Amino acid sequence: MDFTFIDGGVTAAKGFTAAGIHCGIRKNRDKKDLALLVSDRPAETAAVYTKNLVIGAPCTVTKQHLADNTARAIICNSGIANTCAADGIEKAVAMCDMTAKALGIDTKDVLVASTGVIGPSINLMPIEQGLPSLTAALSVQGHTDAAQSIMTTDTAVKEFSLQFILGDRVCTMGGMAKGSGMIAPNMATMLCFITTDAAIDTPLLKKALADVADETFNMMSIDGDTSTNDMLILMANGAADNPVVKDNNADYEVFTAALHALCVKLCRALAADGEGATKLLECRVSGGATKQDARLVAKSVISSSLLKSAMFGADANWGRVLCAIGYSGASLSPNGVNVAFRSSAGSVNVCENGAGIEFSEEKAKTVLSQKEIIIDILLSDGGSQATAWGCDLTYDYVRINGDYRS
Amino acid sequence: MDFTFIDGGVTAAKGFTAAGIHCGIRKNRDKKDLALLVSDRPAETAAVYTKNLVIGAPCTVTKQHLADNTARAIICNSGIANTCAADGIEKAVAMCDMTAKALGIDTKDVLVASTGVIGPSINLMPIEQGLPSLTAALSVQGHTDAAQSIMTTDTAVKEFSLQFILGDRVCTMGGMAKGSGMIAPNMATMLCFITTDAAIDTPLLKKALADVADETFNMMSIDGDTSTNDMLILMANGAADNPVVKDNNADYEVFTAALHALCVKLCRALAADGEGATKLLECRVSGGATKQDARLVAKSVISSSLLKSAMFGADANWGRVLCAIGYSGASLSPNGVNVAFRSSAGSVNVCENGAGIEFSEEKAKTVLSQKEIIIDILLSDGGSQATAWGCDLTYDYVRINGDYRS
Numbered sequence: 125m126d127f128t129f130i131d132g133g134v135t136a137a138k139g140f141t142a143a144g145i146h147c148g149i150r151k152n153r154d155k156k157d158l159a160l161l162v163s164d165r166p167a168e169t170a171a172v173y174t175k176n177l178v179i180g181a182p183c184t185v186t187k188q189h190l191a192d193n194t195a196r197a198i199i200c201n202s203g204i205a206n207t208c209a210a211d212g213i214e215k216a217v218a219m220c221d222m223t224a225k226a227l228g229i230d231t232k233d234v235l236v237a238s239t240g241v242i243g244p245s246i247n248l249m250p251i252e253q254g255l256p257s258l259t260a261a262l263s264v265q266g267h268t269d270a271a272q273s274i275m276t277t278d279t280a281v282k283e284f285s286l287q288f289i290l291g292d293r294v295c296t297m298g299g300m301a302k303g304s305g306m307i308a309p310n311m312a313t314m315l316c317f318i319t320t321d322a323a324i325d326t327p328l329l330k331k332a333l334a335d336v337a338d339e340t341f342n343m344m345s346i347d348g349d350t351s352t353n354d355m356l357i358l359m360a361n362g363a364a365d366n367p368v369v370k371d372n373n374a375d376y377e378v379f380t381a382a383l384h385a386l387c388v389k390l391c392r393a394l395a396a397d398g399e400g401a402t403k404l405l406e407c408r409v410s411g412g413a414t415k416q417d418a419r420l421v422a423k424s425v426i427s428s429s430l431l432k433s434a435m436f437g438a439d440a441n442w443g444r445v446l447c448a449i450g451y452s453g454a455s456l457s458p459n460g461v462n463v464a465f466r467s468s469a470g471s472v473n474v475c476e477n478g479a480g481i482e483f484s485e486e487k488a489k490t491v492l493s494q495k496e497i498i499i500d501i502l503l504s505d506g507g508s509q510a511t512a513w514g515c516d517l518t519y520d521y522v523r524i525n526g527d528y529r530s
Numbered sequence: 531m532d533f534t535f536i537d538g539g540v541t542a543a544k545g546f547t548a549a550g551i552h553c554g555i556r557k558n559r560d561k562k563d564l565a566l567l568v569s570d571r572p573a574e575t576a577a578v579y580t581k582n583l584v585i586g587a588p589c590t591v592t593k594q595h596l597a598d599n600t601a602r603a604i605i606c607n608s609g610i611a612n613t614c615a616a617d618g619i620e621k622a623v624a625m626c627d628m629t630a631k632a633l634g635i636d637t638k639d640v641l642v643a644s645t646g647v648i649g650p651s652i653n654l655m656p657i658e659q660g661l662p663s664l665t666a667a668l669s670v671q672g673h674t675d676a677a678q679s680i681m682t683t684d685t686a687v688k689e690f691s692l693q694f695i696l697g698d699r700v701c702t703m704g705g706m707a708k709g710s711g712m713i714a715p716n717m718a719t720m721l722c723f724i725t726t727d728a729a730i731d732t733p734l735l736k737k738a739l740a741d742v743a744d745e746t747f748n749m750m751s752i753d754g755d756t757s758t759n760d761m762l763i764l765m766a767n768g769a770a771d772n773p774v775v776k777d778n779n780a781d782y783e784v785f786t787a788a789l790h791a792l793c794v795k796l797c798r799a800l801a802a803d804g805e806g807a808t809k810l811l812e813c814r815v816s817g818g819a820t821k822q823d824a825r826l827v828a829k830s831v832i833s834s835s836l837l838k839s840a841m842f843g844a845d846a847n848w849g850r851v852l853c854a855i856g857y858s859g860a861s862l863s864p865n866g867v868n869v870a871f872r873s874s875a876g877s878v879n880v881c882e883n884g885a886g887i888e889f890s891e892e893k894a895k896t897v898l899s900q901k902e903i904i905i906d907i908l909l910s911d912g913g914s915q916a917t918a919w920g921c922d923l924t925y926d927y928v929r930i931n932g933d934y935r936s
Binding site for chain 1: 581582583584585611613614615616647648649650651758835836839840842843845847848849850852853855856857862864867881884885886923924925927928929930931932
């Protein structure tokens with residue numbers, strides 16, 4: 125399905141406002157550090173969380189507040205993760221309390237998220253002092269301010285929105301995401317907040333989010349490190365007045381396809397802006413024995429430090445692709461593997477039936493010198509497909525992470 | 531058990547000779563590329579291999595030649611991995627044939643290994659032409675030449691040897707290893723050839739090797755990439771005339787302890803010389819619920835790109851240790867985790883009961899600026915221990931792997 129992308133981020137859908145300010149959690153006054161996203165009515169809300177056992181206090185509190193599958197607002201700070209701090213839960217609850225008070229709503233209707241350094245206790249003073257101006261700034265124009273406020277080492281704002289039809293109503297969906305390091309497959313992944321004015325029943329909302337997360341965020345890796353604070357939240361407030369999606373019908377398919385299209389956009393933006401990245405890597409696998417096998421192969425390839433380094437150097441070292449396929453854990457025939465590198469500069473086949481073939485190194489260099497590289501893998505084991513996203517491994521990844529805290 | 535380390539590498543044990551030359555597989559004439567290791571009598575031989583599905587032709591041929599658990603010689607080239615080439619098996623067999631002919635022994639008694647670029651077909655001409663001078667150079671002094679010949683991006687020779695007593699006989703064991711990138715836990719790992727003059731029955735030799743590999747080579751990671759050509763071979767030729775070790779008795783314990791001590795030395799040397807590495811990381815875990823849990827934690831921590839980058843920057847970012855513990859897959863209580871960083875410059879506790887504690891950043895910087903860093907993790911879940919070895923992630927890893935083939 126094709127969708128029309130529009131401007132507006134998380135406030136493109138009816139009934140949502142947002143704001144983002146610098147309140148002082150971060151020392152750098154040029155860096156916004158507090159975001160607020162509000163629905164003017166209760167929204168059916170689904171979420172998926174990090175699978176890390178060391179889980180951030182905000183994840184725990186958000187999970188509790190979503191026991192009724194309903195929310196009105198999300199408060200999110202950057203700078204401090206509020207994780208592995210003895211007073212974490214208490215402070216995450218306090219963030220919800222303050223926000224609820226400022227908005228005149230119930231604490232249980234506020235969700236909380238934090239991202240930044242793990243360990244330090246979060247100082248609530250700047251948040252408390254910042255809330256009046258934050259709530260005063262809430263508007264449908266506030267989406268980019270909000271998206272900027274949740275960034276850490278991100279170099280680009282990630283927000284997209286699109287429209288689709290349910291019944292005879294135009295529905296809108298928008299999302300913002302942050303994440304640049306500590307991103308790995310097999311989890312809920314980073315912070316991503318999605319809003320829609322579509323009306324949809326909770327069980328289907330949850331199913332759509334879980335299914336799409338598996339196909340998108342869980343197929344992305346920047347560095348193999350699964351964060352402690354990952355959260356993906358989807359709020360559906362029904363303001364579009366469409367007939368409520370209650371069954372696994374055509375409308376549900378449209379809704380899921382729209383969510384998938386939006387999440388792919390966000391994933392590609394996250395991977396392209398991976399810490400230190402100069403290139404987006406997309407690994408497309410087809411011919412897998414099962415979906416799971418195809419996924420394992422795609423994820424293994426985009427996670428390989430050796431391949432990521434080779435892509436940085438525009439070096440068509442396809443042996444590393446074969447190596448990563450081999451240790452992926454997937455069931456496959458090594459002698460039936462075909463590999464090609466593709467980009468806007470063309471395509472070059474490098475491996476057929478598990479063995480190298482002659483190719484022009486010069487052409488390969490040109491293909492691999494573009495900003496977006498597709499690693500195309502054709503297996504000979506069945507008809508299953510999967511796609512994964514990642515980025516190259518560069519000097520800057522090491523620089524950024526060699527001294528992140530100072 | 532304490533052991534006396536001596537000089538002599540793979541030829542320290544009685545009955546072994548070795549040689550290494552530049553034959554021309556590599557263009558750089560200063561880089562040796564062909565090694566030969568020979569026992570003057572048949573040696574009981576055990577081996578473990580890569581678990582990568584894409585397996586190098588030399589691994590396959592060596593496995594076939596070890597069907598009778600006996601070998602006399604190992605021929606090993608660097609430069610080309612002889613993997614993912616259509617004529618791989620044929621050429622690996624030919625390498626054994628040539629070597630057997632040059633030595634006047636049976637082809638099945640020759641094992642073969644290759645390391646280098648995956649993909650290209652190996653040119654046998656330089657090997658054939660080099661074999662006369664290689665066999666002529668065989669001597670008990672040839673151990674370092676041999677160890678140099680198997681190096682790829684390694685910057686240091688890795689060879690050690692030690693002595694132990696079985697019955698009333700002094701036995702000797704020595705090993706050489708190569709490996710700098712494409713090294714990950716959960717496999718046989720890189721190339722390592724160990725010789726001993728101890729007499730030991732095949733089943734016990736195999737058990738000792740498998741057990742020790744699990745505790746040493748399988749607990750090491752440079753970059754998380756499991757190579758296609760990993761091989762660990764242990765030859766025991768009985769030249770020490772000790773009473774043959776036939777039972778799981780005190781002599782077997784001494785033998786296993788000696789093998790463990792040697793493999794730890796080799797692993798530490800491999801990790802310290804990881805591609806681009808400036809520091810050796812050793813993660814010691816205790817208090818694990820099970821051995822497997824302790825291993826998962828230790829391996830996860832030394833494999834984290836984020837932690838590896840922080841160690842490069844001497845940044846005591848312990849939150850990344852907690853994060854890697856949390857996603858390790860181990861069963862544990864996050865609130866019972868204690869972490870300390872140690873080195874020759876002292877020790878600094880950074881986390882108690884899963885939460886940060888006050889510590890001197892200045893002292894932490896000094897501790898983490900040494901060449902060998904111990905990450906000490908105390909869990910509160912039981913009495914199991916494990917140790918894993920790795921290295922920091924540096925600019926040079928990216929430089930080395932951004933353009934490895936040229």
